[in-house]
Amino acid sequence: MNSSSHSSILLSSTIFGALLSISAVSDCHAQDEKPEAAPERIVDNTTAIPSISFQRAWPGVKTRRPVQIVARPDRDDVLYIVEQLGRVRTVDGSDLASASSQMVLDIRDRVNARSNEEGLLSMAFHPEFAENNQVYCYYTAVNPRRAVLSRFSMDEQRVMILPETEEVILEVPEPYWNHNGGTVLFGPDGMLYLSIGDGGAADDPHGYGQDLTTLLAKVIRIDVSGSGKIPYTIPSDNPFVDDDSVRPEIWAYGLRNIWRMSFDRANGDLWAGDVGQNKWEEIDLVVKGGNYGWNKREGAHPFGRQRRGSRPKQVVDDSMIDPVVEYGHREGLSVTGGNVYRGTEYPQLEGVYLYADYAFGTVWGLRRDGDDIIGPVVVLKKPGSLISSFGEANDGTIYAVTFEESERGPGAIWKIVAR
Ligand SMILES: [Ca+2]
Numbered sequence: 001m002n003s004s005s006h007s008s009i010l011l012s013s014t015i016f017g018a019l020l021s022i023s024a025v026s027d028c029h030a031q032d033e034k035p036e037a038a039p040e041r042i043v044d045n046t047t048a049i050p051s052i053s054f055q056r057a058w059p060g061v062k063t064r065r066p067v068q069i070v071a072r073p074d075r076d077d078v079l080y081i082v083e084q085l086g087r088v089r090t091v092d093g094s095d096l097a098s099a100s101s102q103m104v105l106d107i108r109d110r111v112n113a114r115s116n117e118e119g120l121l122s123m124a125f126h127p128e129f130a131e132n133n134q135v136y137c138y139y140t141a142v143n144p145r146r147a148v149l150s151r152f153s154m155d156e157q158r159v160m161i162l163p164e165t166e167e168v169i170l171e172v173p174e175p176y177w178n179h180n181g182g183t184v185l186f187g188p189d190g191m192l193y194l195s196i197g198d199g200g201a202a203d204d205p206h207g208y209g210q211d212l213t214t215l216l217a218k219v220i221r222i223d224v225s226g227s228g229k230i231p232y233t234i235p236s237d238n239p240f241v242d243d244d245s246v247r248p249e250i251w252a253y254g255l256r257n258i259w260r261m262s263f264d265r266a267n268g269d270l271w272a273g274d275v276g277q278n279k280w281e282e283i284d285l286v287v288k289g290g291n292y293g294w295n296k297r298e299g300a301h302p303f304g305r306q307r308r309g310s311r312p313k314q315v316v317d318d319s320m321i322d323p324v325v326e327y328g329h330r331e332g333l334s335v336t337g338g339n340v341y342r343g344t345e346y347p348q349l350e351g352v353y354l355y356a357d358y359a360f361g362t363v364w365g366l367r368r369d370g371d372d373i374i375g376p377v378v379v380l381k382k383p384g385s386l387i388s389s390f391g392e393a394n395d396g397t398i399y400a401v402t403f404e405e406s407e408r409g410p411g412a413i414w415k416i417v418a419r
């Protein structure tokens with residue numbers, strides 16, 4: 001890991017995307033203000049959401065810095081663990097006690113993982129993987145500093161992902177080491193979605209959040225189904241295709257650093273956890289053309305450069321979409337977006353969206369009921385586990401991956417179990 005001063009500061013606060021300097025921490029405590037009222041959409045009816053526990057899965061498998069667990073569309077008996085330093089390993093999806101594991105991708109030679117928000121961050125199988133053999137990876141690289149979305153192929157036996165098959169789909173210049181997002185995944189529409197952070201530093205100094213000429217601070221949507229020389233095309237129903245001054249890849253904007261997002265397989269809802277700066281962590285439902293407020297808002301609150309003691313000017317802009325829920329930095333420091341449970345093993349969890357705070361190890365559950373939100377409720381407290389990601393198997397089982405005890409500690413994989 002990076003031994004720079006940045007990294008050592010961050011080790012104690014253990015955050016993805018929340019650039020939390022020591023001065024920012026003391027600011028938080030000094031102000032000591034009450035959290036403002038929660039959004040009106042929250043309905044106080046929480047009894048329907050059960051508590052959960054984390055059941056250790058594949059305890060004999062040694063993994064380091066696991067940041068994602070990914071299902072393969074054509075097979076239930078294998079799951080893929082993405083390791084931040086630039087590798088992917090498999091575990092046995094049919095036997096949670098199995099210690100067998102295989103390293104199936106190693107691209108450490110091109111991945112830059114020097115700081116805690118850099119590395120191989122996400123992977124996705126094409127929904128028609130059985131036919132087209134396509135795997136997509138999102139990682140950070142240097143010289144120049146950038147985020148890379150690439151396509152890879154597997155070998156004939158469909159075991160190894162071959163580094164030499166890499167085709168770069170998209171590269172985004174990264175001005176700073178932090179806030180790189182990101183999750184790559186396919187929607188129910190077959191399109192590729194990618195969350196890209198605001199580029200980094202603090203405060204979004206270049207205003208990328210509201211700048212529609214950059215892909216930073218966005219969720220983008222592209223069509224990678226074409227073959228041949230063009231890496232991707234723009235879906236004709238993207239929100240800004242008719243505006244020549246706007247990057248047509250943009251699906252939603254004003255997003256600071258979505259570390260994790262997922263689709264609800266039952267209805268296509270796109271849930272995301274957008275990591276806040278010093279005060280508010282938020283969960284968003286990402287919709288076409290949506291403006292989620294950054295850097296004019298943090299959570300549902302006005303945000304802006306300010307003199308000590310003064311309050312930022314209220315941003316009156318009805319077009320900005322408030323979070324579904326938010327929490328302040330007394331409850332956590334960096335949100336890890338999760339998944340909606342659609343499995344059959346735990347009917348009491350049906351429709352519950354699970355998400356966590358990476359630093360505090362708290363897991364919440366909520367349900368969406370039309371425009372109402374039931375919850376959120378704390379469904380588990382797991383201090384000592386840095387919850388880096390959730391993931392969904394083909395049968396709807398939700399898993400989580402963690403760093404245990406510290407960012408340098410061993411990785412662990414867990415099955416989510418209803419209590
Ligand atoms: Ca960056």
Ligand SMILES: [Ca+2]
Nearest residue numbers: 292293294299
């Ligand atoms: Ca927001």
